[in-house]
Amino acid sequence: MNETEADDEVRAESFRQARSARRLELVEDYLELIADLIDDHGEARQVDIAARLGVAQPTVAKMLRRLSKDGFITQRPYRGVFLTEEGRAVAERSRTRHRIVEAFLCAVGVSPETARLDAEGIEHHVSAETLEVFERFLERAADA
């Protein structure tokens, strides 16, 4: 039954990977959004983050503490939120990936509305390899 056990291990790895992607989703969503707010309004306030994510403000406060602890942002009490270099890097990567996934979905024929909704969930599960495939597809579509 060694073969079966090894097989289980391979399958289990997909699930483990999906689970760990899930843990990162929120972090990426927050950082991407914070970057957007800073770029658009010069600052990222908790109320605005909460409104855009559709959650309550204390939920955001709790999450920001975590992001702060993990070195993605800096906070000054009663002041705004700032991205660290690392936080900015993650935000940029997320943003790029998000943009590519959404554009790809549109390119294969999904309506812009649905592409926007689906991309929000899909983006976090797209590996580097798949992302590159999407990019090449977009380039070829642009040429044609």
Add this chain to the structure above:
Amino acid sequence: MNETEADDEVRAESFRQARSARRLELVEDYLELIADLIDDHGEARQVDIAARLGVAQPTVAKMLRRLSKDGFITQRPYRGVFLTEEGRAVAERSRTRHRIVEAFLCAVGVSPETARLDAEGIEHHVSAETLEVFERFLERAADA
């Protein structure tokens, strides 16, 4: 600022949708896996589910109680797990969607290995519309 508020509401909806998809992911993973085990081995034991998902067995037990409460499976103490009609339906839908997503990724040029890993995460976030687009793409690819 009414425009901005409405805009926030629209954006927030994507995130809410992604969050509720996340809640369903586990249910779908379990039901799909249980269906596989029953089809392959005639029964679905907790130890096997645990091994395939890469989690501890009591974690599975807890989840099965929830699936039972929600009417997706039936359990007899110390015996196997059985899918209800509803559970079987969800499993079939998941399985089909999973298969299409994985095949689609392969069709656009992603390696089979990566396609398998990414599909595990992506499948839960693909709407009916997007799935149909993927299917049409596969049909066209088959023709060519």
Add this chain to the structure above:
DNA sequence: CACATGGAATAGCCATGGCTAAATTCAAGC
């Protein structure tokens, strides 16, 4: 300068989904 208002912080609750450790039950083999 005082104070009202709105954003931020804090406290404390709940559900989910992981885990380990221990008790229980079933079933298989002697």
Add this chain to the structure above:
DNA sequence: GCTTGAATTTAGCCATGGCTATTCCATGTG
């Protein structure tokens, strides 16, 4: 038919990510 080993159940812990209600503070305005 007993006993032993494996699987299931149960108990109880932890972290995460939601929430409401409340308190605190900073700022703009009268």
